[in-house]
Amino acid sequence: MAMGIQRLKNGLLSLFLKSNCPLCDRPTETEVCEYCYRQLQRCQLKNPSQFWEGELPILVWGNYGGTLKRAIAALKYDNHPQLARPLGFWLGEAWLNSAVAKTVKKLTVVPIPLHPSKQQKRGFNQAELIAQTFSQFTGYKHQPYGLERVIETEAQFNLSVQERSKNLADAFALGKPFRRHPPTSPVLILDDIYTTGATVKSATKILQQQGIEVYGVVAIARPLGRV
Numbered sequence: 128m129a130m131g132i133q134r135l136k137n138g139l140l141s142l143f144l145k146s147n148c149p150l151c152d153r154p155t156e157t158e159v160c161e162y163c164y165r166q167l168q169r170c171q172l173k174n175p176s177q178f179w180e181g182e183l184p185i186l187v188w189g190n191y192g193g194t195l196k197r198a199i200a201a202l203k204y205d206n207h208p209q210l211a212r213p214l215g216f217w218l219g220e221a222w223l224n225s226a227v228a229k230t231v232k233k234l235t236v237v238p239i240p241l242h243p244s245k246q247q248k249r250g251f252n253q254a255e256l257i258a259q260t261f262s263q264f265t266g267y268k269h270q271p272y273g274l275e276r277v278i279e280t281e282a283q284f285n286l287s288v289q290e291r292s293k294n295l296a297d298a299f300a301l302g303k304p305f306r307r308h309p310p311t312s313p314v315l316i317l318d319d320i321y322t323t324g325a326t327v328k329s330a331t332k333i334l335q336q337q338g339i340e341v342y343g344v345v346a347i348a349r350p351l352g353r354v
Contacts, residue, residue: 149207150197158209163194170195170348171217176225183324183331184343186225188218191320191348199319199348203253211253214347215260218317222345223265233312234342236262237273237334239319239326240299244279257347258317272302273314274330299333313342321346 147153148160159167170189178185189195202210222228238254246252255271262269278298314334316327321344331341 149201149205149210150194158213159198163198164213166194167198167213169193171221175221176227178349179225179227179343183328183341184227185321185324185327186222186227186343186345187321187349188214188221188345188347191350195348199253203249203319206250208251208253208256211256212260214319215257216264218257218345218347219261219264222261227343228265231313231342234265234267234315235273235310235312236265236267236269236315236317237330238271238317239330240272240274240276240302242276242279254317254319257319261317261345267315268310268312270302270304270310273305273310274333275300275302299330301333301337305334305337305339309337309339313340315342316344318344318346319348321349 146155148155148163150159150163153160153162155161157164167189170193172187172189175188176186178187191199198210198214201207202214236258238252238258240246240254241249241252252271258269258271261267276298277300316330318327321327324344327344327346331344334341
């Protein structure tokens with residue numbers, strides 16, 4: 128009798144936990160179904176650290192297209208914050224498997240912030256959620272308020288390279304935690320999509336002006352043919 132009741136409870140719990148995949152609407156007990164998981168894995172770059180060079184090196188997990196593009200859009204615009212967990216995990220895994228991670232022991236992960244009005248409307252900052260899982264996986268310190276976005280900028284996707292840089296001029300400021308206690312370890316900036324680099328370059332400039340070392344950038348995706 129007791130075993131039957133327990134079995135019934137387990138069945139109800141399993142039913143309760145089941146949901147539909149936010150990318151294809153198939154039933155799933157995880158953030159995405161097995162089919163979409165395989166499709167997402169096909170978006171991963173063979174060498175995520177191939178762009179780790181120059182003044183602002185970057186590690187990118189995958190190509191911004193197909194299922195990965197849909198996943199990021201679902202995360203940001205369709206209210207599926209749970210998608211940040213696997214994305215942050217995969218980015219952290221790629222980072223720790225790269226050679227660049229072995230040259231440094233301590234880093235402070237700082238996500239690119241949203242303007243307060245946009246974050247209030249969306250309900251969360253996708254870069255912050257990804258950074259949270261990334262930091263948990265890598266063991267790095269996570270400082271979600273290291274930067275502040277003080278100007279609500281125009282959407283970047285319709286702008287040229289020059290317009291993007293101008294649009295982001297003075298958009299960021301040092302956050303209160305860093306104003307009070309600057310980080311003792313280099314900063315690793317995290318963003319969801321790296322396109323022309325205008326956003327992370329603007330953020331890097333603010334940090335460096337205050338004497339804070341920026342080790343590099345990590346991002347989930349980049350458009351094909353960019354960087």
